Amino acid sequence: MFPEMFAHYGSMIGGLMVLRAMVQQYLPAQLRNLVDRYVHKWMSLFDPHIQISFLEFTGQRMRSSEAYTAIENYLTKNVTSVAKRLKADSVKDSRSLVLSMDDYEEVTDEYKGAKVRWFLNRVSSKSSSVSMYGATEPPRYYTLTFHRKNRELIMQSYIRHVLTEGKAIASKNRQRKLYTNDPLYSRWNHVVFEHPATFETLAMDLDKKREIMNDLMKFTQRKEYYAKIGKAWKRGYLLYGPPGTGKSTMISAMANFLNYDVYDLELTAVKNNTELRRLLIETSSKSIMVIEDIDCSLDLTGQRKEGGDDNGGKDKSLVKKLTLKEKKKSSEVTLSGLLNFIDGIWSACGGERIIVFTTNHLDKLDPALIRRGRMDKHIEMSYCSYEAFKVLARNYLNIDDHPLYETIGLLFDKTNMTPADVAENLMPKSDDEDVEVCLRNLIQALEAVKEKAKKKAEEEAQAKAMRERQEKSPKWWRMSEKWAGSLLKKRR
Missing domain, CATH: 1.10.287 (Helix Hairpins)
Known part of the structure; x- marks a missing residue:
């Protein structure tokens, strides 16, 4: 029958x-x-079977799915050994390969006597919004299939078990990453973040370093506090100072101190405000968003039009004055778009995020961009001090004291030299250069900078005295001096 x-x-x-x-x-x-x-x-x-799908992206591809990533980690560790078709990814400085399920592969798993099947599929290219979001291939999704008699066990226990273990695996094997935005496909690309800078090796006054480290630690421990006061869990840092004072090194030290990923945003590669917002949403928590040399990235120096506000309305476009052909290729990011990116409604997507701006010219930036609440802490990266020099000497020469330190200390009180220049003079150029040779090289460099600064000051004083003398002299005398100067110039 x-x-x-x-x-x-x-x-x-x-x-x-x-x-x-x-x-x-x-x-x-x-x-x-x-x-x-x-x-x-x-x-x-x-x-008799039930299926559950877990998509790679959520919200119109604007954010990676945490559930999908956790499932991928779980299956890579627990189920990949039975798969027949695998993908291999190499890990830098590792002799082994990381194997995971290939597309359209199916594996089985067992949980408390219940058998389930996992299948890795791709969304049909016809139904996916590939062209809209710049992806080069359709997104993936996992399908979980199980018998309906195990419905309660799978939905209430197994899925939670997979997600919890997958997140634990990700945390254990996590490699910090350095991201940059791809101008062609409007998405993030990454490499492993391996910068060795730490606060211990950073050339800066000890009290200032300690203050910054304490500020960072307080930020990571204040999730409930930020929720209580009604603010997004983020903090802005503005690093300003002359070139070579260690702004990029400071960012690397912050990332290593907090164990955060770094997103290096190139504003000139962002087409418009919508793309800028989408890039923000795709960043993860526990990350540092960096915009270096913000005064050079786009035209942020102009004031907004009257009637505009910090978060919208009429504003001045950040696009430089270019020819019509160049304008079509340039960024259309606006000041209001950037301000919304920093502390608008969309900035609350995700949490535990730090935003860092760097600039060599603080006076060129719009005050609305760097006010407290956006860039909460302003850190001046100044010229090398005597305390910072001792840190560099310990790093490069492995010494804590030397008879020449007194001479060097006196020179630092009267001379401006960047930490980058100090480090270059301290670095041995050959095996024959010992500690004393390197220190004397630094002394010579400091004396040369001191002499150059003295000469420049004298020239400026002479020019100022000449201007004052000309302003006090009669008009006919100033005209005759100008005529004599131009005549002498022609003869030469």
């Missing part, structure tokens, strides 16, 4: 499949969708 029944149902299902193929080929799209829906509903009556 049962064989006949199964044969009967099998022939019915086979007929439905043939009918579905004919419908797909000959009926209009609306009728095809209607027939597909009813055929699928009828076939599900005879299928």
Whole structure:
């Protein structure tokens, strides 16, 4: 009786499949969708299995799914050993390969006696919004299939087990990453972050370093406090000072201190405010968003038009004054878009995020961009001090004291030299250069900078005295001096 029944149902299902193929080929799209829906509903009556899909992206590809990533980590560790088709990814400085399921591969897993199947699939290129979001390939998704008698066990226990273990695996094997935005596809690309800078090796006064480290630690421990006061869990840092004072090194030290990822945002590669907002949403928590040399990235020096505000309305475009052809290729990011990016509504997407701006010219930036609340802490990266020099000497020469330190200390009180220049003079150029040779090289460099600064000051004083003398002299005398100067210049 049962064989006949199964044969009967099998022939019915086979007929439905043939009918579905004919419908797909000959009926209009609306009728095809209607027939597909009813055929699928009828076939599900005879299928005892339940399926759950976990998409790679959520919200129109604007954010990676944490559930998908956790499942990927779980399957890589626990189930990949039984898969027949695998993908291999190399890890830098590792002799082994990381293997994971390849596309369209299926594996089985067992949990408390219940068997489940995982299948890695891709969204159809026709139904995915690939061209809209700049992706080069359709997104993936995992499908979990299990018997309906295990519905409660799988939904209430197994899925939670997979997500918890997957997140634990990610945390244990986490490699910090350095991201940059791809101007072609409007997405983030990354490499492993391996910068060795730490606060211990950073050339800065000890009290100032300690203050910054304490500020960072307080930020990471104040999730409830930020929620209580109604602010997004983020903090802005503005690093300003002359070139070579260690602004980029400071960012690396901050990332290593907090164990955060770094997102290096190139503003000139962002087409418009919408793309800027999408890049922000795709960043992860526990990260540092960096915009270096913000005074050079775009035209941020102009004031906004009257009637505009900090977060919208009429504002001045950040696009430089270019020819019509160049304007079509340039960024259309506006000041209001950037301000919303920093502390607008969208900035609350995700948490535990630090935003860092660097600039060599603080006076060129719009005050609205760097006010407290956006750039909460302003850190001046100044010229090398005597305390900072001792840190560099310990790093480069492995010494804590030397008879020449007194001479060097006196020179630092009267001379401006960047930490980068100090480090270059301290670095041995050959095996023959010992500690004393390197220190004397630094002394010579400091004396040369001191002499150059003295000469420049004298020239400026002479020029100032000449201007004052000319301003006090009669008009006919100033005209005659100008005429004599131009005549002498022609003869030369």
